[in-house]
Amino acid sequence: MILVNENYQRLQGSYLFSEIGKRIAAHKGEGVIKLGIGDVTRPLPPAVIDAMHSAVDDMSSAQGLHGYGPEQGYAWLREAIADNDYANMSIGADEIFVSDGAKCDTGNIGELFSGTCKVAVQDPVYPVYVDTNVMAGRSGEYDSDAKAYTDITYLPCTAENNFKPALPSTPVDLIYLCYPNNPTGTVLTKDELKTWVNYAKKNGAIILFDAAYEAFIREDDIPRSIYEIDGADEVAIEFRSFSKTAGFTGTRCAYTVVPKALYGVDSSGAKQSIRDMWNRRHCTKFNGVPYITQKGALACYSEQGKEQIKETIDYYLNNAKIITSGLKKIGIECFGGVNSPYVWLKTPDGMGSWEFFDKLLNEANVAGTPGAGFGSSGEGYFRLTAFNTEENTIKAVERLSALTL
Amino acid sequence: MILVNENYQRLQGSYLFSEIGKRIAAHKGEGVIKLGIGDVTRPLPPAVIDAMHSAVDDMSSAQGLHGYGPEQGYAWLREAIADNDYANMSIGADEIFVSDGAKCDTGNIGELFSGTCKVAVQDPVYPVYVDTNVMAGRSGEYDSDAKAYTDITYLPCTAENNFKPALPSTPVDLIYLCYPNNPTGTVLTKDELKTWVNYAKKNGAIILFDAAYEAFIREDDIPRSIYEIDGADEVAIEFRSFSKTAGFTGTRCAYTVVPKALYGVDSSGAKQSIRDMWNRRHCTKFNGVPYITQKGALACYSEQGKEQIKETIDYYLNNAKIITSGLKKIGIECFGGVNSPYVWLKTPDGMGSWEFFDKLLNEANVAGTPGAGFGSSGEGYFRLTAFNTEENTIKAVERLSALTL
Incomplete structure (x- = not known):
């Protein structure tokens, strides 16, 4: 039989998003707001x-x-x-x-x-x-x-x-x-x-x-x-x-x-x-x-394309601002979100990334992404994204603000 | 400086299509019919x-x-x-x-x-x-x-x-x-x-x-x-x-x-x-x-898509048939063209692939592809394709038939 490229055997499984999916599925509550989305949600620009x-x-x-x-x-x-x-x-x-x-x-x-x-x-x-x-x-x-x-x-x-x-x-x-x-x-x-x-x-x-x-x-x-x-x-x-x-x-x-x-x-x-x-x-x-x-x-x-793209990015950046302002108000330290759709927050009280994931899901009905999933220096951090709707983003921040941390 | 993948240095230049282009450009005659095309020419099916x-x-x-x-x-x-x-x-x-x-x-x-x-x-x-x-x-x-x-x-x-x-x-x-x-x-x-x-x-x-x-x-x-x-x-x-x-x-x-x-x-x-x-x-x-x-x-x-695709392929296959029939009439041995858009002909009198290319271009105003360009066993062969229009294909075969071989 033919010899394979054995380097592939050193690959580690990527369980991050499947594990997130499983925990959301197991979660009893309805209407989880997903701020873990890494994909765009606004339509293509009309010029395109x-x-x-x-x-x-x-x-x-x-x-x-x-x-x-x-x-x-x-x-x-x-x-x-x-x-x-x-x-x-x-x-x-x-x-x-x-x-x-x-x-x-x-x-x-x-x-x-x-x-x-x-x-x-x-x-x-x-x-x-x-x-x-x-x-x-x-x-x-x-x-x-x-x-x-x-x-x-x-x-x-x-x-x-x-x-x-x-x-x-x-x-x-x-x-x-x-x-x-x-x-x-x-x-x-x-x-x-x-x-x-x-x-x-x-x-x-x-x-x-x-x-x-x-x-x-x-x-x-x-x-x-x-x-x-x-x-x-x-x-x-x-x-x-x-x-x-x-x-x-x-x-x-x-x-x-x-x-x-x-x-x-x-x-x-x-x-x-x-x-x-x-x-x-x-x-x-x-x-x-x-x-x-x-x-x-x-x-x-x-010209139209550029304008339409700017509008869409502004929309996402406004969501990012809603998230960072909300987090700061409740005393959560966060980074990014100014020149990026990603907000990276420090979990309160040194909570583990996955522990914070579970708390957010179970107590606020909001899903994000545990920082530890991106590497060991991500432990103790958590990612929220700006790719949901403005309405849902506002609602998610309200739910976060009601959390006991 | 960073060490490159040195295997790339063993690659041989692919001069086939650029050499063909050069010879066609250097050719004085107008209205060369290209039967060297390896690309489709019919529009996408309406269903698509x-x-x-x-x-x-x-x-x-x-x-x-x-x-x-x-x-x-x-x-x-x-x-x-x-x-x-x-x-x-x-x-x-x-x-x-x-x-x-x-x-x-x-x-x-x-x-x-x-x-x-x-x-x-x-x-x-x-x-x-x-x-x-x-x-x-x-x-x-x-x-x-x-x-x-x-x-x-x-x-x-x-x-x-x-x-x-x-x-x-x-x-x-x-x-x-x-x-x-x-x-x-x-x-x-x-x-x-x-x-x-x-x-x-x-x-x-x-x-x-x-x-x-x-x-x-x-x-x-x-x-x-x-x-x-x-x-x-x-x-x-x-x-x-x-x-x-x-x-x-x-x-x-x-x-x-x-x-x-x-x-x-x-x-x-x-x-x-x-x-x-x-x-x-x-x-x-x-x-x-x-x-x-x-x-x-x-x-x-x-159903529509399948029908439309069959029509287009039939169109190309008819061109292939025009080529193979024409070649046979003038005593040129050829292969393929029945279940394929490609006709592979044996150059007459053991002529080299490139020699035949030049003869065809200069004397018949038709361009094809020298078989030698695809490997050493292609020497002495020549490729014509069915991807031109029916009209041009008929004209090209008429020109070929008038050749003195």
Whole structure:
């Protein structure tokens, strides 16, 4: 029989959301308000709807049919991205690769690098960064006491360091940074991000910068792109998505920026263009995003599209504000929610994440997500999200406020 | 600096289609008829257009919005696939994984297996099978004299063996078979395919069966699925696509069947479910196909959809017939084109593939694809496709018939 990729055996089951589901199902009360939702709930912007109807019509005639498109995405979309999202930055349309999801891209990017590369992730962390490196054989063994893989460098992000991780104390090659952060909702300033770019330059590392929540940034001095930092194009790959920006979680469009200035080396020491390697991977293992979807994504850059997107994000951000104000009133310390749909709260009296989950569910009829599910540094924290309706969000906060803590 | 995946350096440039483009551009004549097209040209079926319009409308309200769907595809689509494409076969909806392309799946499937697995491919071959194994480190070095990788087993398919490859003479673990075949347009009978299933069973190999052109099968006794062969679910993964079936090359929907009965082993000899490993990969590195696209794919299984698809395929098959009849009349030996949109011709007088390309372009103003571009066993052959209009196909054959050969 054929030998499998044994790295898969080191993967740990992801029980977080199934365990949450089970506990909600077992809960006797009716009308649980779910503030654990990590998915959008507002409809697609009307400009996107119109553009997609028109694109569907195109496909109904031989003249208008679009068959195989460029694997990298249509030039009109890549140019709109470069002009709008990277104005005044050194990023061109030929450094942008349109894809069907930031999850796919953050998962697949690891293929370009040696299996011996050392990986650093933030803790708490989006599990895909870790799991895909386990599959690639970079994780080492799982230490069930430490709840961590032996060969992965975890960078704790807690209230003590204001969710701004310290630079790694041992050498690493690939550093995953996610800002605005999932799950903590926190951000870095330009100066703080610059520290990371400088570290990567000095140490020959590459930063994999996940900016999927960029559209939620409302404060000044918070970089929307890592390329706002001088020289970042020599050390960073950036992942962006229309999922949380324009409600595309079920429509699927994202893009990854791999600058031409970014190089790795082979074992002879010769420089190798990461952009060219990603292009080769994209052309060999991917066949482009649907024409209809790309037309929808393009509409996000129209004046109407931009306005409609801003309205939707404002709606979510208002929910986040309702949550943070409510929590502060009852003396619960919380973070995020300003440039992010995620509110990260410190459980009162050092309660465990799951203990707080049960209390909230049973006494307030509100469901959230235990921080411990995102990594051991998430223990003692809890995530609430802004993706429910305003009405339900207000109601949930009222229920929380009535809790005896 | 970070060490790259050095396997990428063994990839050979794919100059086939760019070289064709250059020669056509350099050609002085006007009005070249392209019979080299590997992409569909007929519009999407009206049933698909209607379904997609309706799905776009769904996305315009909070009630109708579909966010993240199941990574494996919606149950309603997987069930329609199982009921329609695998009726009377032992394939259930939970063995079907909907994806954005057979290219992606045939490329990604290799991740499940050890880097030490031995790979066999047909020659001529769809380059993705080879290139993705080069990237994974299974190819060995490229031998530029032999135009082949040292560690890949090539199974020649030529007129001498009627394009039915002999079983490998040395042990292999992964066998890529594509039927109806791209590029030769040829097929295997049930008995012939059974030989392969038996070989795989006896030798502990897995067959990666690419059935992307299944919809073109019109003759009896030609298996549409490898699972028509008893016991194939223990040794085969099947790839199917809506691309050539329903004109989805720019709409992107495909699926892969990974049966529960299929196992590999780890180095301790313990059996490992390939289906479960693929499910884990799919959930970790993929986020599902757009809701709108899946609704379009579902419409392919409506009565109207089926009829409309048959009409389109009939249109292409009629073009193929025009080509094969024309070639035979002028004494050119050709293959395929009966259960396939591809016609594979033997160049007259042992002319080289590229020599024939130039002659056809310069003297008949018709472009096709040199067989040598698909592998060394393709030398002396040439591919014409049925994807142009009927009018152009007739005209091209008239031009060919006027050639002095």
